[in-house]
Amino acid sequence: MEFDLILKNATLPDGQTGMDIACANGRIMAVERGINAPAKEVLEAAGQLVSPPFIDPHFHMDATLSLGTPRMNVSGTLLEGIALWSELKPVQTTEQIIARALRYCDLAVSMGIGAIRSHVDICDDELKGVEALLDVRAQVSPYLDLQLVAFPQDGIFRDPTAQQNLLRALDMGVDVVGGIPHFERTMADGTASVKYLCKIAAARGLMVDMHCDESDDPMSRHVETLAQETTRLGLEGRVAGSHLTSMHSMDNYYVSKLIPLMAEAELHVIPNPLINIMLQARHDSYPKRRGQTRVPELRAAGINIGFGSDCVMDPWYSMGKADMLDVAHMGLHVGQLSSRADMGWCFDAVTKNSAKIMGLEGYGLQKGDKADMVLIQAVDPIEAIRLRPARLAVIRAGKVISRCQPVISELSLKGRPAQINPADFAPKPAEGR
Numbered sequence: 467m468e469f470d471l472i473l474k475n476a477t478l479p480d481g482q483t484g485m486d487i488a489c490a491n492g493r494i495m496a497v498e499r500g501i502n503a504p505a506k507e508v509l510e511a512a513g514q515l516v517s518p519p520f521i522d523p524h525f526h527m528d529a530t531l532s533l534g535t536p537r538m539n540v541s542g543t544l545l546e547g548i549a550l551w552s553e554l555k556p557v558q559t560t561e562q563i564i565a566r567a568l569r570y571c572d573l574a575v576s577m578g579i580g581a582i583r584s585h586v587d588i589c590d591d592e593l594k595g596v597e598a599l600l601d602v603r604a605q606v607s608p609y610l611d612l613q614l615v616a617f618p619q620d621g622i623f624r625d626p627t628a629q630q631n632l633l634r635a636l637d638m639g640v641d642v643v644g645g646i647p648h649f650e651r652t653m654a655d656g657t658a659s660v661k662y663l664c665k666i667a668a669a670r671g672l673m674v675d676m677h678c679d680e681s682d683d684p685m686s687r688h689v690e691t692l693a694q695e696t697t698r699l700g701l702e703g704r705v706a707g708s709h710l711t712s713m714h715s716m717d718n719y720y721v722s723k724l725i726p727l728m729a730e731a732e733l734h735v736i737p738n739p740l741i742n743i744m745l746q747a748r749h750d751s752y753p754k755r756r757g758q759t760r761v762p763e764l765r766a767a768g769i770n771i772g773f774g775s776d777c778v779m780d781p782w783y784s785m786g787k788a789d790m791l792d793v794a795h796m797g798l799h800v801g802q803l804s805s806r807a808d809m810g811w812c813f814d815a816v817t818k819n820s821a822k823i824m825g826l827e828g829y830g831l832q833k834g835d836k837a838d839m840v841l842i843q844a845v846d847p848i849e850a851i852r853l854r855p856a857r858l859a860v861i862r863a864g865k866v867i868s869r870c871q872p873v874i875s876e877l878s879l880k881g882r883p884a885q886i887n888p889a890d891f892a893p894k895p896a897e898g899r
């Protein structure tokens with residue numbers, strides 16, 4: 467048979483080298499050495515790393531690329547960001563949201579992202595964001611899987627019409643139930659919001675992903691209720707807690723009880739390292755807290771963790787370029803994940819762990835998986851995080867949809883230009899630390 471694509475001589479994330487990957491009809495047909503068969507395109511990987519695509523499990527596509535409109539966030543806090551977003555919401559149009567989102571999707575695809583879970587604010591009686599992102603989800607589907615979360619940014623109980631708007635959004639085709647218990651008026655309302663929203667998800671057979679305890683307050687403990695409701699309603703494996711930054715500040719004894727409850731509920735956890743290190747601890751003097759949830763301890767309990775990017779150039783975050791390797795790099799540093807095993811895990815946190823959170827079918831590099839992958843100018847996942855290098859090719863359904871030239875520096879050595887490949891400087895350490 468003639469394949470659509472054969473990728474030759476690739477290194478896989480698990481360390482296998484010299485592997486060929488043959489693709490046809492949108493699927494991986496074979497992963498082995500020495501495939502010699504006709505193909506519409508043969509792509510030489512030259513020993514570079516091939517991975518399933520990057521997955522971003524937490525983003526806000528209705529706000530992205532809006533930086534500076536109508537003004538900048540001066541305090542740098544989450545709360546000023548929410549206030550600023552409330553100024554932009556009534557004056558932006560559906561067409562503007564679509565245009566910004568499509569620009570971002572182009573960038574994301576070029577950086578090797580294959581799927582994004584985006585929250586969409588439903589605290590707008592016109593539901594402009596929902597309308598816009600449903601349109602974008604359909605437009606980008608040949609290139610990118612977009613999963614939408616109905617997100618009551620101003621609080622499902624605090625906003626007077628959020629309850630009906632959330633149901634309208636789900637009826638329109640939004641995929642996942644969101645929430646923000648720490649932003650409700652009281653702790654009691656926050657607890658009630660978790661119960662209310664989980665009940666809706668259970669009744670409709672949907673997944674849940676809540677902004678939960680995105681706070682420096684160690685008494686913000688809504689994740690406890692989220693775990694309890696997940697278990698009570700039989701939603702195990704379908705519920706994610708995003709941020710969970712208050713866990714950074716909680717008492718150790720309380721956390722020693724909490725983490726087993728989260729594991730029992732099979733909660734997924736989504737830290738957002740770039741935004742968490744930027745927004746948290748703004749009320750601290752010194753010492754200043756890091757504000758990232760307890761990644762090593764959650765991981766040790768067997769809890770699935772995926773890193774999200776959250777924001778790019780919007781009211782909350784002025785930086786970002788759709789690079790999940792930037793996200794992994796920051797998560798690695800803030801979590802002090804410096805052993806070889808820990809650094810390699812950080813790559814999983816922006817690939818397969820996040821695919822599990824989103825429930826993506828056919829994700830991976832096994833025979834029968836979707837023929838979606840990214841060729842990276844690095845020799846292994848750790849080097850990919852260290853260099854955050856060029857995405858040489860992005861492949862979707864067995865076709866190359868984005869290409870990039872390798873980054874090559876030129877140095878004049880003794881008057882003679884020399885090509886320097888950053889990968890040549892990679893150490894080859896022994897296994898272990």
Ligand code: FE2
Nearest residue numbers: 524526677776
């Ligand atoms: Fe978020």
